[in-house]
Structures are given as structure tokens and as C-alpha cells.
Amino acid sequence: MGISLTRAAQWTMVSSSTAKLASTPMNESLLKEILHFVEHFSSQHPQEAEHVFEEPLQWSTTLVPSDFKTDYDISDSDVQSHERDSEGHPLLQLSPPTVYVRSFSQLSKLLHLADDKKLVEVRACLEGKFESNLTKEEGLSKDLEVKVKLFQLFQDMDKQILDKLLKDISEQVRLNPKAVKNEVEILQMFCGGGDKGLLKSLRYTSDFQFSNGYRAPLWRQVQGDICYLVIEPCDTETLYITCSTAGSFLNGVRLENGYERTSDAYEDLVTLLKSRSPHFADKINQTYRVLIVCLIKKAEVALVYFRKTSAGALPGELFGESSTESEEEEEQPYRHPETNTDLPSEYWQIQKLVKYLKDGDQIVTVDTLCAMMDFNLMQESCQMAIQDTGGLKVLLNLLDTDEHKCKIGSLKILRTISHNSQIRRVIVDMKGVQSIVKILDSPVKELKALAAETIANVAKFRRARRNVRLYGGINKLVKLLDCLPNFASLTPSQEEDIEVACCGALALWSCSRSTKNKKAIRKAGGIPLLGRLLKSPLQKMLIPVVGTLQECASEESYRNDIQTLGMIKDLVRNLSSDNDELQMHCASAIFKCAEDKQTRDLVRKYKGLQPLVSLLHKADNKQLLAAATGAIWKCSISQENVTKYEYLRQHSVQGLFIQLPIMIIIITEEALRQCQTSAKAAHSLGVLLSRKQYCILFLSFSCSLKVRSEVKCYMIFG
Numbered sequence: 001m002g003i004s005l006t007r008a009a010q011w012t013m014v015s016s017s018t019a020k021l022a023s024t025p026m027n028e029s030l031l032k033e034i035l036h037f038v039e040h041f042s043s044q045h046p047q048e049a050e051h052v053f054e055e056p057l058q059w060s061t062t063l064v065p066s067d068f069k070t071d072y073d074i075s076d077s078d079v080q081s082h083e084r085d086s087e088g089h090p091l092l093q094l095s096p097p098t099v100y101v102r103s104f105s106q107l108s109k110l111l112h113l114a115d116d117k118k119l120v121e122v123r124a125c126l127e128g129k130f131e132s133n134l135t136k137e138e139g140l141s142k143d144l145e146v147k148v149k150l151f152q153l154f155q156d157m158d159k160q161i162l163d164k165l166l167k168d169i170s171e172q173v174r175l176n177p178k179a180v181k182n183e184v185e186i187l188q189m190f191c192g193g194g195d196k197g198l199l200k201s202l203r204y205t206s207d208f209q210f211s212n213g214y215r216a217p218l219w220r221q222v223q224g225d226i227c228y229l230v231i232e233p234c235d236t237e238t239l240y241i242t243c244s245t246a247g248s249f250l251n252g253v254r255l256e257n258g259y260e261r262t263s264d265a266y267e268d269l270v271t272l273l274k275s276r277s278p279h280f281a282d283k284i285n286q287t288y289r290v291l292i293v294c295l296i297k298k299a300e301v302a303l304v305y306f307r308k309t310s311a312g313a314l315p316g317e318l319f320g321e322s323s324t325e326s327e328e329e330e331e332q333p334y335r336h337p338e339t340n341t342d343l344p345s346e347y348w349q350i351q352k353l354v355k356y357l358k359d360g361d362q363i364v365t366v367d368t369l370c371a372m373m374d375f376n377l378m379q380e381s382c383q384m385a386i387q388d389t390g391g392l393k394v395l396l397n398l399l400d401t402d403e404h405k406c407k408i409g410s411l412k413i414l415r416t417i418s419h420n421s422q423i424r425r426v427i428v429d430m431k432g433v434q435s436i437v438k439i440l441d442s443p444v445k446e447l448k449a450l451a452a453e454t455i456a457n458v459a460k461f462r463r464a465r466r467n468v469r470l471y472g473g474i475n476k477l478v479k480l481l482d483c484l485p486n487f488a489s490l491t492p493s494q495e496e497d498i499e500v501a502c503c504g505a506l507a508l509w510s511c512s513r514s515t516k517n518k519k520a521i522r523k524a525g526g527i528p529l530l531g532r533l534l535k536s537p538l539q540k541m542l543i544p545v546v547g548t549l550q551e552c553a554s555e556e557s558y559r560n561d562i563q564t565l566g567m568i569k570d571l572v573r574n575l576s577s578d579n580d581e582l583q584m585h586c587a588s589a590i591f592k593c594a595e596d597k598q599t600r601d602l603v604r605k606y607k608g609l610q611p612l613v614s615l616l617h618k619a620d621n622k623q624l625l626a627a628a629t630g631a632i633w634k635c636s637i638s639q640e641n642v643t644k645y646e647y648l649r650q651h652s653v654q655g656l657f658i659q660l661p662i663m664i665i666i667i668t669e670e671a672l673r674q675c676q677t678s679a680k681a682a683h684s685l686g687v688l689l690s691r692k693q694y695c696i697l698f699l700s701f702s703c704s705l706k707v708r709s710e711v712k713c714y715m716i717f718g
Contacts, residue, residue: 020127022261028119031223033161035111035122042108045153049105051146052085056093056100057107059128062117064096069113069588081106175268177213179361179431180226180243183269198283199273200232220259228259229269233277241272244718268363335418345376350385362403369409377416383423385615386413392426396647399435411450413438418457427458433467440476445496452480459510468511477511480504481529501533505544512551521552527561534570539579546574546582550589559593568599572608575615580624583615587627594634603631 013020021027064078074079079094092099092106101107107125114121190198205228206215221410224245231239240253247265249272266272274281283289327402350372357368375382386392395528398410411580414436415421427433436458455473459465468474481504483497490498511517521527533545549567552558562568568666571586571593590608593599603609612635615628635641 021123023267024261030165031119031122031126032160032526033164034126035118038104038122039109039111039118039155040108041104045104045149048146048150048153049108050103051150052091053102056102056129057125058098058100059121059124060097061094061099061124062097062120063094063099063110063114065094067113068094071109096339175226175243175245175247177226180269181213181327182361184229185362187269187273195234195279197234198280199277200234201233202229204228205230215343225259228253231273233273233280235279236277239273239276241269243269250276259440270363344381346379347381347385350375350391351381351389352388354389354391354394357391362406363405365398366405366409369413371407374412377413378419380420383417383420386417387423392423392432393430396427396430396432396435399432399439404447407439407442408450411436411447411454415450415457418454421460424458424460424464428464428467433458433464433473434471437468437471437476438472440473440480445500448480449496449500449503452477452500454506456503456506456510459507462514465511465514465517467637468507469514469517469520474508474511474517475524477504477507477683478521478524478526480527481508481526481533484532498538502538502541502544505530505533505541505548509544509548509551512548515555518552520557521548522555522557522561528559528565531562531565531567531570534567539577539582542574542577543579543582543585546571546585546589550585550592552591553592559599562589562593563596563599563602567605568593568602568608572603572606572611575608575611580618580621584621584624584627587612587615587624587631591627591630591634594631594637596636600635600638600641603635604638609635609641 011021065074065076067080068074071082073082077096079092080090081092083091083103083106085091089102091102092110094100099110101110111121126347184202184204188202191200199665204215209215210218210220210221213226214221216225226245227480228251229239229241229243231241233239235461240251241258242249242251242261245266247267248269249261249265250263252260252262263272266275270284274284326646350587353368353372357372360368372386377383377386386395395410395414398406414427415430418427433455436451436454439447442448442451455468455477459468469478481501483501484496486494508521512521517577530545530549533541534549536542536545543631549562549571550560553562562571568590571589574582574586575590577583589601590603590612594603603612609632612628612631615624616632618624618628
């Protein structure tokens with residue numbers, strides 16, 4: 001633990017000889033790790049726990065004699081443990097407020113007695129004579145074997161703590177001088193103006209700036225400090241703030257404690273001010289919205305907000321035109337209008353936003369993404385603007401950042417513009433599918449849903465579907481289907497799970513148009529999960545699920561699974577839905593699965609023939625009509641089903657055939673092939689149509705003289 005305390009712990013000097021652990025998230029994490037190690041030391045290493053320190057650990061404790069129970073000699077002013085060393089010294093002694101501990105066994109017992117004050121005791125112990133005592137406890141052991149084992153344990157613990165802290169640090173937002181300067185300059189624009197402004201004033205404590213952009217003294221730069229600010233809010237006392245690479249926080253200047261941290265660290269200056277000033281928090285969102293409107297309307301005002309301005313610039317210079325160099329297009333567009341006059345104003349506004357997106361920091365990036373989403377991104381000119389200026393590359397790069405807000409904004413834009421076939425191909429060319437697939441592993445449900453929905457749009461052509469499979473996307477998408485919500489009473493978390501599952505099913509639906517992807521979905525265990533979701537009452541869930549099943553039902557293995565897992569009953573049930581698209585996919589799935597006699601029997605058993613026939617009356621929906629007609633023909637292959645169609649002679653089905661001759665001919669081709677070998681099957685088809693209509697169709701396809709002659713007899717004699 002010596003390395004952790006010297007390298008990772010953050011100390012503050014109270015006096016020339018006394019140091020205290022600072023109240024920082026890193027120190028809190030460090031204390032918890034040490035506490036966990038000490039608490040379990042006795043149970044995991046009982047022999048080493050009995051090792052006696054040559055010099056005791058000592059610190060000022062919050063415990064009192066009444067906190068100790070058995071195993072101790074307790075008096076009004078003193079507590080001693082029954083356990084003693086070879087010289088008769090107690091291994092634990094309390095002389096309030098100081099406690100002396102000579103072994104890990106007693107240290108572990110003391111922490112258990114401390115109950116909810118465990119972290120306080122660990123902190124006090126470390127701030128006591130910890131460093132020198134630790135050296136003695138590690139280095140001066142009477143038993144060489146125990147000494148070596150202790151040394152190894154401490155080394156392992158050091159490594160674990162440092163690895164944990166390093167991971168925590170890597171996940172934190174790291175500020176830099178440029179980002180801080182941009183944020184300060186933006187906020188300074190809105191200082192003054194009384195209660196209408198965000199702040200009364202904001203200034204640096206030093207006007208001197210080093211060549212690296214820092215304003216803090218060199219000896220504080222080593223600690224990560226970038227600069228110091230004095231901010232006067234409209235509704236609270238003056239704030240003295242330190243901006244460092246670890247974030248922004250209040251320092252101790254006002255309390256005469258110098259640069260030491262006196263608050264939590266925030267990811268940026270705006271977040272800190274929102275936590276300290278209700279007036280600032282109330283005004284900031286409104287101000288940002290007004291600013292973005294200005295950005296859309298006037299490029300000059302946008303320049304002030306989104307691009308770095310030179311120090312001491314005059315008002316006229318601030319509103320000057322931007323550099324021509326910064327406005328050059330980075331990529332040649334795939335198509336251009338003949339003249340610039342053909343382009344709407346939105347084209348140029350979005351191009352300007354893309355350039356700000358490239359140069360902005362985290363806050364500016366999020367706001368720019370929001371501004372872009374205010375446009376109609378389904379409009380081709382807006383999509384061209386993003387593509388022509390290299391915006392697709394920027395959006396895809398944002399997917400590899402650690403900032404969730406940037407990822408969400410980027411995916412929302414990609415989800416919309418990926419409806420454009422040209423943009424889909426560019427996304428694949430830029431290896432964007434790989435970045436999107438990675439996000440499917442994110443713990444953030446909204447990110448997973450957006451990524452899956454984007455894949456559903458992109459995977460409309462073969463190369464995109466292949467990339468999804470090669471980058472492991474099929475397995476990840478199948479995992480998104482694994483949810484077991486109680487549809488009767490959904491919690492907010494379950495609603496999010498359902499949304500993720502719906503988007504996952506949409507993506508699998510697009511990917512299932514590839515034969516290899518169908519096999520990959522089945523191998524990943526997708527069929528049982530689709531079957532479970534098929535029982536959902538939600539149409540937004542059922543449509544992509546049934547769509548995926550009907551795509552995959554072209555494979556015999558899928559048809560067998562659909563039959564054995566009891567999905568035919570659910571498909572038949574949804575034929576009675578009030579949603580035409582859902583009815584169409586269910587009828588199409590039955591059409592493909594009815595190749596097998598057992599499936600045809602199940603359709604009849606679950607009373608699916610009547611709903612199929614009822615769909616024939618929706619003559620205005622040709623796709624639904626084609627699917628229903630196909631399912632009816634396949635089911636009519638079984639003689640048991642033919643009798644169910646007898647009553648159709650009383651219905652006006654003949655008119656249907658006259659209206660859509662080509663459609664019906666195409667759909668019934670498979671059934672007619674079946675009829676070529678069976679005169680009985682030929683008769684079953686005749687039940688559904690008038691004699692003349694049926695026989696004209698059949699004679700067009702049939703090549704069997706025997707069957708042709710039987711059909712002619714049927715025409716003559718009925």
C-alpha cells in the first residue's frame with residue numbers, strides 16, 4: 001500500500017509537519033479499497049494476520065470504551081485486548097482518544113466495531129504514523145516466511161489499487177487549456193446586464209499565459225491546475241474556482257486555504273456554476289437556445305460562439321467574416337446541382353454547423369448536434385450538406401469517444417440520414433458499421449437502441465449486412481432480444497428494455513435478408529427469443545419480430561423450429577390484428593411455413609383459415625392480398641382444409657381475380673404446380689374461383705395431359 005499512498009493519494013498540508021488526505025473522489029475510492037483489504041485480511045490470511053508489528057499503529061479514534069465488547073479488558077479510561085505479544089504488551093490498547101494496534105487481526109476487529117465509521121477510522125489511521133509503521137511491519141518480521149508472504153501481499157494489493165484507480169481516472173473527463181479558454185470566453189460574452197445576464201463578472205486571477213496555454217504557476221501545473229477564476233454570480237457570493245485537468249472545483253482562496261480543493265470536481269465550468277447559482281442554472285438553457293438560433297440565422301454570430309476569438313478583439317472584429325480557409329470543403333460530394341442557386345438555405349447552414357462541429361469542444365459539440373437535429377434531416381439537401389462537408393466522418397468519429405451525449409446526438413443524426421441509400425454506402429466505406437456495432441455492448445440502453453436502429457437502416461444492401469456479421473453484430477443484436485417484461489405493468493426500466501428489443505428486432509429483420517445471417521441468427525439462439533417476443537401484445541414489437549421470422553422461414557430449419565416451438569398459434573392469432581402490415585407478415589410467414597403438412601394442420605386447428613379468407617376483402621392493399629392468397633393456396637394443398645373453403649362460393653371472390661390477374665397468377669404459381677400432379681387438388685382450387693377463371697389459369701401452367709383433361713371435364717360437367 002506504500003506505492004498507492006505515495007503515488008495515488010492526494011494530500012493537503014495542514015502544517016509544515018502534518019498532512020491530511022484531501023476530500024476527493026480518488027481518495028474516497030482509495031480508502032474503500034484499503035478498507036476492503038483490511039476487513040477481509042484475517043479471514044483470507046489468518047497466519048499473516050497474527051503477525052505482530054514491532055511498533056504499533058496509532059491514531060486519534062472516534063471509538064470510546066463502551067464500543068468494545070468481549071475479548072477486551074475495559075475500564076473507564078482504558079481498553080486493552082486479551083491478546084498480547086511476547087513481551088506482554090496488549091495487541092490493542094485504547095487510551096482515549098488515541099488507539100494503538102499491533103496486528104492486522106486486531107485492526108480488522110476494530111474496523112468491525114467502528115460500524116458506519118469505518119472509513120473515518122481508515123482515514124485517521126493513514127493520517128497517523130502510517131508510513132514509518134508500514135515499513136516496520138513489512139520489513140522487520142521474526143519469521144522469514146511470514147515476512148516474505150506479507151511483502152508479496154502488499155505488492156499485489158498495491159497493484160490492484162493502482163489498476164482500479166487508473167481505470168477510474170481514464171473514465172473521467174480530462175480538461176485541457178484550449179477547452180477551458182473557449183468556455184471562459186463564451187461565458188464572458190454573457191456577463192453583465194444585471195439580472196438578464198448569466199453572471200455579473202468573470203475574470204482570470206492572472207493575465208499571464210504560458211506558451212502551453214496554462215495560467216497557473218509552474219509548481220501548480222504539476223498538480224494539473226490550468227488556471228484560476230474569480231466569478232461573481234447574480235444571486236450568490238463570489239466564487240473562487242480552479243480549472244484543472246481533472247475538472248473544475250472551488251478552491252480555498254476565500255477561506256485562506258490557498259489552492260486546495262473545497263468542493264467536488266465537475267466536468268466543466270458550466271456544470272459547477274449550475275450547482276452553485278440557481279439564477280445561472282435557470283438562464284443557461286434559455287441562453288444556449290437563443291445562441292443556437294443566432295447560429296442558424298447568422299454565421300457571424302455563430303463564429304463568436306463556436307470558434308475561438310482572439311484576446312482583446314474589438315466588437316467589429318468579433319462579427320467579421322470567417323476565414324475562407326476554414327470553409328473549404330474537405331471531401332468532394334457524390335452529386336452537385338448544376339448551380340448554387342439550386343441549393344436551399346438549409347444546405348449552407350448545415351455545412352456551417354459541420355465545420356463548427358469539427359472545431360468545438362465537448363459542450364459545443366453537443367449543442368451543435370442539437371442544432372443540426374432541428375433541421376429536417378430527411379430532406380435530401382440536408383443530407384447532401386452533411387456528406388459534402390465531411391460531416392459523416394465527424395459523426396462516425398464521435399462514436400469512438402467516451403462522451404455518451406456526443407454518441408447519442410451522433411447516432412440520432414445517423415439514424416435519420418441513413419435512410420438515404422448513398423449515405424448508407426458511404427457509412428460502410430468509412431468502416432462506420434464497426435463503430436456502430438461496438439456500441440451494442442454499451443451499458444447505456446438508449447445508445448444500444450439507437451445503434452440497433454441505425455444498423456436496421458444501413459443493412460439494406462449485401463455488403464453492409466456482411467459487415468454486421470463479420471464484426472460480431474449478429475450475436476450482439478440477438479442478445480438485445482433477451483428481455484422478460486411484465487406487459488401488464490411495465491416499469492420505466494422495462495419500457496427501456498422493450499425499446500432496445502424492438503430496435504434489435506428491426507436490425508435483425510434487415511440483416512436476415514442474407515442467407516448466412518439467417519444461419520448466424522439461429523446459431524446465436526435467436527429463434528427462442530423471437531418466439532418469446534411473438535407473444536407480446538405490442539404491435540411495435542410484433543411487426544419486426546414477425547418480419548424477421550417470415551424472412552427466415554425460407555430456410556427449412558427455421559420452419560421446423562417455428563412449428564415445434566408453437567409459433568403457428570401466435571401467427572394465427574395476429575392475423576386478426578387491426579394492423580395491415582402485421583397481418584401481411586403473419587400471412588407471409590404462414591405461406592412459407594405451410595410447405596409442411598403438420599403446419600397446415602396447425603393453421604386449421606387454431607382456426608386460421610377463416611382470418612386468411614377475410615383478408616381477401618382488403619383488395620386495396622395488394623401486398624396484404626398477395627400474402628393472404630399465397631397462404632390460402634398453400635393451406636389448400638391439404639384436403640382437410642379444402643372443405644373449409646366451400647362457403648366462399650357465396651362470397652364475391654370472383655371479382656377479386658378480375659381486378660388483379662397478374663398478382664394472383666404470380667402468387668398461385670406454386671399451388672398450381674402442386675395441382676399438376678393431383679386432380680383432387682385441382683378441384684380444391686376450383687372451389688375458390690369460378691370455373692372459367694380457374695381453368696384458364698390452370699391450363700396456362702399445367703403440362704400434364706391427364707390433369708388438363710380432368711380440368712376440361714370439370715369445366716363442362718362441374
